[in-house]
Amino acid sequence: MTAAQTLIRGRLLSFLRSPEGLDDTASYDYCGDGALLVEGGIIIAVGPYAEVSAQAGAEVAEIDHRPHLILPGLIDCHVHFPQMQVIGSYAANLLEWLNAYTFPEECRFVESAHAARIATKFFDELLRNGTTTAAAFCSVHKTSADAFFAESLKRGTRMIAGKVMMDRNAPQGLLDTPQSGYDETRAVIAEWHGKGRNHVAITPRFAITSTPEQMTMAGALAREFPDLHIQTHLSENHDEIAYTGSLYPDAADYTDIYAHYGLLGPKTLLGHAIHLSEREADAISDAGAIAVHCPTSNLFLGSGLFPLKAFQRRSKPLRIAVATDIGGGSSYSMLKTMDEAYKIQQLLGERLNPLESFYHMTLGNAEALALSDRIGTLAVGSDADFVVLDAAATPAMALRMETVKTLAEELFLLQTLGDDRSTVETYVAGRRSKPRETASQLPEEQEAR
Numbered sequence: 001m002t003a004a005q006t007l008i009r010g011r012l013l014s015f016l017r018s019p020e021g022l023d024d025t026a027s028y029d030y031c032g033d034g035a036l037l038v039e040g041g042i043i044i045a046v047g048p049y050a051e052v053s054a055q056a057g058a059e060v061a062e063i064d065h066r067p068h069l070i071l072p073g074l075i076d077c078h079v080h081f082p083q084m085q086v087i088g089s090y091a092a093n094l095l096e097w098l099n100a101y102t103f104p105e106e107c108r109f110v111e112s113a114h115a116a117r118i119a120t121k122f123f124d125e126l127l128r129n130g131t132t133t134a135a136a137f138c139s140v141h142k143t144s145a146d147a148f149f150a151e152s153l154k155r156g157t158r159m160i161a162g163k164v165m166m167d168r169n170a171p172q173g174l175l176d177t178p179q180s181g182y183d184e185t186r187a188v189i190a191e192w193h194g195k196g197r198n199h200v201a202i203t204p205r206f207a208i209t210s211t212p213e214q215m216t217m218a219g220a221l222a223r224e225f226p227d228l229h230i231q232t233h234l235s236e237n238h239d240e241i242a243y244t245g246s247l248y249p250d251a252a253d254y255t256d257i258y259a260h261y262g263l264l265g266p267k268t269l270l271g272h273a274i275h276l277s278e279r280e281a282d283a284i285s286d287a288g289a290i291a292v293h294c295p296t297s298n299l300f301l302g303s304g305l306f307p308l309k310a311f312q313r314r315s316k317p318l319r320i321a322v323a324t325d326i327g328g329g330s331s332y333s334m335l336k337t338m339d340e341a342y343k344i345q346q347l348l349g350e351r352l353n354p355l356e357s358f359y360h361m362t363l364g365n366a367e368a369l370a371l372s373d374r375i376g377t378l379a380v381g382s383d384a385d386f387v388v389l390d391a392a393a394t395p396a397m398a399l400r401m402e403t404v405k406t407l408a409e410e411l412f413l414l415q416t417l418g419d420d421r422s423t424v425e426t427y428v429a430g431r432r433s434k435p436r437e438t439a440s441q442l443p444e445e446q447e448a449r
């Protein structure tokens, strides 16, 4: 018998806003012996264990995760699900990496059986790493979007994804046309948007692989479906920027291309956005669009150092999200992602403290996606998506934990040495969802106290 409610006990941590410094204790809620009461996939009570357990009904299953931390599920704001089999491909730079490895690999997603197999693996890998929501690029083929959303529906996850639109500068097997890209995106929206917790995004890959005619059609979709996210790439690499300029000679700059076609707004996710002029940064800020920082990818492909702190300090600050960018990125883990983000700021002479990092992985990314009413939080009424983290998951981490004295130190250890091994459990809509080979790690579950 399945209990109607689940009571999940542990140390609760959730952010209320962006932390202003390491001593900004008002930016988060922390409860050393807390509990979440979940029913129907929603958090119905949260707070100290003694108070929350008193509110539970008779039909409750209790799971004790002490001494581990429970946070809102991690969020990845830019990732390519058809690139699982090109991670770690040896290339000099972005354009070589795309042409030599990534485009040929994405051609395989015309086959629905292949797309379905990789979608299963992709969700396994995200959930193994505690990531419960992602903004994902599929391939150009509608089959890939169908496979992605079907898997998401099966898992019950809140996901954003789109069929990629691209009609030039790629192999024939990866090209749509302005009309078919428009029609198939509309078909994906009709079939999947709002089904379960799925969100469809309008997804022109980037200006290099779309003709002006296709950009016009993408802009038409943005006008017809103003609530949808738009995701694309911007200013990742100097050669890419120069090539883009040659393809759109009338545009003031790269950002201006997206603005011109009506694709720059408050739900636009701009992957990378590293090398921006002041004019471009102003335009992005004015539009309320989001610069999505992908640190492991930027280092792996040698693309550049994202000036996160400088972007936040501007008189017109940028909204910033963080992401893995698999398969240009080299880890599915948002912990590893923020470890590399920290190092990039170090190289720029800036500090990124661990409270900020964990804010970005959770509430910060939820705000960037305009979904903070549902995810990135442990507030009553929001989706019951959580990650349970163990900062002593490996022998080396356990040894270091002996000297850790504060919550911030524990978070920084998790970020620096943690990965999927630190994810004890992942909850999707209140259900235990971390894939595992054995059940030996499961803590005791007591049905109907």
Ligand SMILES: [Zn+2]
Residues within 6 Å of the ligand: 078, 079, 080, 233, 271, 325, 328
């Ligand atoms: Zn990307």
